[in-house]
Amino acid sequence: xxxxxxxxxxxxxxxxxxxxxxxxxxxxxxxxxxxxxxxxxxxxxxxxxxxxxxxxxxxxxxxxxxx
Amino acid sequence: xxxxxxxxxxxxxxxxxxxxxxxxxxxxxxxxxxxxxxxxxxxxxxxxxxxxxxxxxxxxxxxxxxxxxxxxxxxxxxxxxxxxxxxxxxxxxxxxxxxxxxxxxxxxxxxxxxxxxxxxxxxxxxxxxxxxxxxxxxxxxxxxxxxxxxxxxxxxxxxxxxxxxxx
Numbered sequence: 001x002x003x004x005x006x007x008x009x010x011x012x013x014x015x016x017x018x019x020x021x022x023x024x025x026x027x028x029x030x031x032x033x034x035x036x037x038x039x040x041x042x043x044x045x046x047x048x049x050x051x052x053x054x055x056x057x058x059x060x061x062x063x064x065x066x067x
Numbered sequence: 068x069x070x071x072x073x074x075x076x077x078x079x080x081x082x083x084x085x086x087x088x089x090x091x092x093x094x095x096x097x098x099x100x101x102x103x104x105x106x107x108x109x110x111x112x113x114x115x116x117x118x119x120x121x122x123x124x125x126x127x128x129x130x131x132x133x134x135x136x137x138x139x140x141x142x143x144x145x146x147x148x149x150x151x152x153x154x155x156x157x158x159x160x161x162x163x164x165x166x167x168x169x170x171x172x173x174x175x176x177x178x179x180x181x182x183x184x185x186x187x188x189x190x191x192x193x194x195x196x197x198x199x200x201x202x203x204x205x206x207x208x209x210x211x212x213x214x215x216x217x218x219x220x221x222x223x224x225x226x227x228x229x230x231x232x233x234x
Contacts, residue, residue, distance in 0.1 A: 007109035009102075020092030025099045032099035033106040049071045049131045052085055057117050057124050062084040062109040065068070066098065 010060040011036045012051065014044040018066025036064065043067075069163075070140070070170050074130060077171065078123035083112055122181055122197075129177035136173055139166050175199060175207045180216060183231030187220050190229070 013019040019040050025032060037060075041047055044067030055063045072082040086105050090098045117124060130136060143162070150156040157165070178197045182188055190208065194201045208229060211217040220230040 005110060005114060007106055007114075009106060009109060011102075017092055018088075018090040018098060021090040021094050021098035023095075024092065025095035028095055030095055030099040032102045035106040035109070036102060049068065050128055052071055053124055053128045053131065056080070056084060056115060056120075057128075059115075059117055061115045062086070062105065062112070064102070064105055065085070065087045066090050066101070067087070 007035045007061045008059070009036045009062050009064055010055040011038045011064040011066060012041055012044065012047045013038055014067045015040055015042050017044070021066070070136070070166065071127075071131070073167060073170060074127045074174060077174065078120065078127060080115075080120055080123060081112070083108060084115060122178065125181050126174055126177035129180070130170060130173045133173045133177070135169055136166075139169055172207065172210075175203060176211055176216075179204065179207055179211060180231050183217055183229060187228040187230045189223065189226045191226070193229075 011018075013022060019038070022038065044065055047065055052063045052065070068087050071085065075082045075084060086101075086108075088101050090101065145151065146157045147159050147162050148156075175197070178199075179193055182193050182196050188196075190201055190205050193208075194204045197204065208217055211231075212219075215232060217229050217231050220228050222228065
């Protein structure tokens with residue numbers, strides 16, 4: 001596989017759980033790949049299945065949902 | 068979400084393109100691990116080309132917003148935990164099978180509707196474009212005709228051609 005390929009991941013993160021986790025990961029300077037673009041939702045249940053498909057349609061390589 | 072995974076699988080995109088994980092606000096490390104692992108996984112899968120999967124993607128979107136699937140998903144608890152108006156209750160595995168089957172049917176129908184948008188097609192041509200057996204296509208086409216979403220437009224020689232009606 002192409003070594004230069006940098007995946008683009010769309011993340012839907014719940015404001016109260018995963019978003020806060022991402023925040024705390026940042027604060028405690030944990031290393032993780034810069035591949036994700038985050039959309040904060042008020043709850044991961046707010047993520048409609050259609051959004052995932054839309055994400056792939058708009059050119060993301062994969063979609064992550066964190067609750 | 069199981070339905071999306073199933074749809075991604077049958078469309079050939081693959082369920083590995085999406086992931087659902089539970090992370091509590093205190094688990095920064097866990098989140099970092101998940102992202103690292105998922106980004107590795109995506110790297111292995113390689114870039115995703117939406118153009119190549121345009122037809123399946125549109126069909127999946129249609130399927131997920133179809134009244135039948137929306138209704139079924141919305142009724143999960145009523146159907147499996149409480150009971151319907153006839154005092155019947157579905158076993159969870161029966162419900163899942165039902166949902167899966169309905170999803171596949173709706174997905175195939177959405178594909179047919181999408182193909183027909185581009186002009187009249189014979190059953191044979193549709194089956195080839197969608198990659199389904201001819202028998203399945205004619206079954207679904209029949210349902211579409213019943214609901215007024217497709218109709219026979221004419222013949223090309225002796226081959227019947229069908230066209231989609233605006234929905």
